Amino acid sequence: MSLLELQRGLREHLLADEAEADPGLTIYHSAYRARLLAALQEGYAHTRQWAGEEAFEAAACHHIILNPPASWTLDAYGAGFSETLAGLFAGDPEVGELAWLEWHMSQAFAAPDCPLLDPAALLSGPMAEGDWENMQLEFVTSFAVRTVRTACTALWLGLQEGTAAPEPMLLPQPLTLIVWRKDLSLHFRLLDQAEAAALTALAAGVPFGAVCAELAKGAGSEAAVAQIGGWLGQWLQDGLLSRLAP
Amino acid sequence: MAEQITPLPGFGLGLRKEHYADFLSREVPVDFVEIISENFMAAGGRPLHTLDAVRERHPVAMHGVSMSIGAAQGLNRDYLNHLKALADRVRPLWVSDHLCWTGVDHFNSHDLLPLPYIEEALDVVCANLAFAQDVLERPLLLENPSSYLAFGGADYTEWEFLAEVCARTGCYLLLDINNIYVSGSNHGFDPEAFLRGIPAERVRQIHLAGHSQGEAMLIDTHDTPVCDAVWRLYGLTCERFGHAATMIERDDAIPPLDDLLAELGQARAVAGLAQGVAA
Numbered sequence: 001m002s003l004l005e006l007q008r009g010l011r012e013h014l015l016a017d018e019a020e021a022d023p024g025l026t027i028y029h030s031a032y033r034a035r036l037l038a039a040l041q042e043g044y045a046h047t048r049q050w051a052g053e054e055a056f057e058a059a060a061c062h063h064i065i066l067n068p069p070a071s072w073t074l075d076a077y078g079a080g081f082s083e084t085l086a087g088l089f090a091g092d093p094e095v096g097e098l099a100w101l102e103w104h105m106s107q108a109f110a111a112p113d114c115p116l117l118d119p120a121a122l123l124s125g126p127m128a129e130g131d132w133e134n135m136q137l138e139f140v141t142s143f144a145v146r147t148v149r150t151a152c153t154a155l156w157l158g159l160q161e162g163t164a165a166p167e168p169m170l171l172p173q174p175l176t177l178i179v180w181r182k183d184l185s186l187h188f189r190l191l192d193q194a195e196a197a198a199l200t201a202l203a204a205g206v207p208f209g210a211v212c213a214e215l216a217k218g219a220g221s222e223a224a225v226a227q228i229g230g231w232l233g234q235w236l237q238d239g240l241l242s243r244l245a246p
Numbered sequence: 247m248a249e250q251i252t253p254l255p256g257f258g259l260g261l262r263k264e265h266y267a268d269f270l271s272r273e274v275p276v277d278f279v280e281i282i283s284e285n286f287m288a289a290g291g292r293p294l295h296t297l298d299a300v301r302e303r304h305p306v307a308m309h310g311v312s313m314s315i316g317a318a319q320g321l322n323r324d325y326l327n328h329l330k331a332l333a334d335r336v337r338p339l340w341v342s343d344h345l346c347w348t349g350v351d352h353f354n355s356h357d358l359l360p361l362p363y364i365e366e367a368l369d370v371v372c373a374n375l376a377f378a379q380d381v382l383e384r385p386l387l388l389e390n391p392s393s394y395l396a397f398g399g400a401d402y403t404e405w406e407f408l409a410e411v412c413a414r415t416g417c418y419l420l421l422d423i424n425n426i427y428v429s430g431s432n433h434g435f436d437p438e439a440f441l442r443g444i445p446a447e448r449v450r451q452i453h454l455a456g457h458s459q460g461e462a463m464l465i466d467t468h469d470t471p472v473c474d475a476v477w478r479l480y481g482l483t484c485e486r487f488g489h490a491a492t493m494i495e496r497d498d499a500i501p502p503l504d505d506l507l508a509e510l511g512q513a514r515a516v517a518g519l520a521q522g523v524a525a
Contacts, residue, residue, distance in 0.1 A: 002318070002366065003316075003362070003367050003370055006362060006397070007347060011349070011351070011353050011355070014355055023394070023461065023462035024393075024396075024432070025395060027394040027460065027465065028355075028359065028395065032355050069353070070353065070354060072322050073312065074284070077356075109291050109292060110288030111289060111291060114290075141289075141290075142291075184295060
């Protein structure tokens, strides 16, 4: 048997539902599952607490069977687990959304460092040169965004601080959730529909002028300018913006 | 590879997150710290910020678990590139990993899986090691793992295999004394024979750790203090390899830092006694 055949054989053993009778093989078989389970338990601590130990472990084992790890880093293993949870806990949508929040906070924690956009550069650049319509903004590397139906952020805070879960869990209407890191601090925030539309358009590379024009359709030009100016100041202060697109 | 690694006869601890605040807020009496490389191969954020701050206070050794030096299909270049970037940033005392393989066909077990000590495996390990040393532009330290599985038809003992890898590639060794004890117990070899077969001039670091008794074998759990039998073996190790740096590994049930410093004090005492005997 070649070394490659031996290694493939041991991989098949690790992935098999049942360990073989050999005590050494049994140790490797159970250590493989235990290590992946521990990675999910550590990476999704609040989700684990909310879902309950037994239900979380059953979901994690399901995920481990369907998703053998491929990356060289165990830190990547949690990717996609929130989707698994969303499917398994379809009647409790806060579980998958809470998991998404935890995962993206962990990703933001170690995302590449990047400069923050200096408001002075904005004012002396495209704003001063009258080229603000074509201005495109780049967001910090840790930025992540999605739509949520539940009060998953309040749930996360409650679990973090040991306070009661929000009631009701379902939001009156879906909102946009953003996650990012400023310096070394993690942040998340829920946005209303208008701010979310402007921010997600800019994050997708839509020029500033087009975003303003879209906003003006509903609010009128003057109100739109005031509104987006306020948001821009908030985004700069929050550390969401990294630089002007070249 | 021409570059040499100068011996550092010091005593260190693994840098674990439970002790970050200690290492950043007070003088910790260690000669170096060892990091798990993969914990800091992130692109940015707090992990690297913390490491930079610790690096200002202590020399750092980098210890990896994901190189998969025995992989029949070769090494992952993306992993090596990330490791090289970290090494360039940290400028470590040295970079180490294990004599094992971790995966095949894009599957990664995240475990230190055992190799058969056969000619083909020796060729694979030496080719992979030479490639890694070229990419990293430095010689590596190779650690003996604990193992729970032995393969028939071996051409070498584990220590013969390690000695041959050193001779062929110019790499150095990280001897894990607990792993020698655990594997010796699990596979029925004499730990002292292991030590006698190791080329002393290639040893640069020593690991000490605790283990647990499994149902049928000893398990390398790193969750208990070093046991008496491993201390005795460490004394013999110091008589032969007293020039090497010693470190205590604790990865689970991590106690307060002062407890580990007291255990490190015991290592200093055992080493001092052994070197007195050797002199």
